Amino acid sequence: MKAEDFKLKKLDKEGLNTLVDWAATEGWNPGKYDFEVFWETDPDGYYGFFYEDKLIAGGAIISYNQEYGIMGLFIVRPDFREKGIGKKLWYLRRDLLIKRLHDGSLIGMDGVVAMQPFYEKGGFEIAFRDERLVEKYKAQYVFECARMYCGKSQKPDMQAVYGISTFELG
Template sequence: MITRKLLIRQMSRRELDELVNSAAQEGWNPGLHDADVFWATDPDAFVAAELEEALIGGGAITSYDGEFGVMGFFIIRPEFRGLGLGNALWHARRERLLARLRPGASIGMDGVFAMQAYYAKGGFVFSHRDIRFRAEIPDHLDATPVGGEQITPLTEIAFEQVVAYDRTCFPAARASFLNGWLSQPDTLALGCRRAGRLSGYGVIRRCREGCKIGPLFADDAQAAESLFLHLQGFAAGGPLFLDAPENNPAAIELARRYRMVEVFGCARMYLGPPPDLAHRRIFGVTTFELG
């Protein structure tokens, strides 16, 4: 009876702020400016669940130029769980996102482990785990040079080069997203050069709690470590988080080498063919919400 009263519709910008606040209450620790960047990337991606004129939940169905989709931000307020409302919202979002993509395009998601079996029933196939690590960063920290890399502000590198490098680690080009992600306030974005060529880049942003690195993409462990050491100083005096993919053992080793502790995790799953990515370059996931 209650499911029939559920209205699933486009979300307003104000409601996205409510969704981000709900994510914070769930312990997802969003960035301070995530909502602004997410909305600018794809305002049509945000779906609201309304019951009797009240917002009870929502989620994102982001389309990257119709070539790849991401389902994220799936939240139903606790008091409305177990009533079939979340099930109705999730399936409606999946069908809406499929309609936004070209035929045959895949959808990715990072789902909490407890929901993995549910998502599998909806057609998603497990790929690997993305593990969130945490470390407490001292007040004063020196970046120790590693190898022959040159670490530079990402603004000194041609944006087209960054987009091209990012494309090897993400299933679709996402210039619009990167334009906002790299230039948002309370963020440090660095590039790694080796023999004059871009060999990786990383971003760290301030979150509700501490700072989070994402993405961290690099040719190899040496370049990733050099970027990591320079980025972590941005989090001095507080906690630092990194979402490392388990299918790149070097990423997990990097986190453990610097005594980061596993605190959370998600199952990366795909509906449709898994994308062909340079997994060895992915040391830190960009976001669980938009991929």
């Protein structure tokens, strides 16, 4: 398996649905109908690597009016992990999103703890940390991540923030 064996392609709705299914299998919490909303927000914002015409990795690079971008839904099929595919795809997606935005536009993402050093090497800085909770009778810890930004600084005044909710595919 060589790098030239992987083909980067824009995903159609079926490809996005596959990423959402993979995310659910991993224990992420995409809503049942979220991918429809994601698609309507930016149908040009989903890319994946294909190997022998099969999707093996992908993610979202959403542009909001070319003024703000979000990277998310980044996932590699388990049988293709630890081969450098994710790293290559992540940088390609970041660079594609930068090209889709106005110069200097901010890009946000949620970075899980284990991947934060990697994302920092790619130009992202931690703005704040949060914990993902699932409520079923009482709040239950799922995982921790941090909101990270690349581009002009947008760190919020955390003393003035009551709560944060995101839609951006993080």
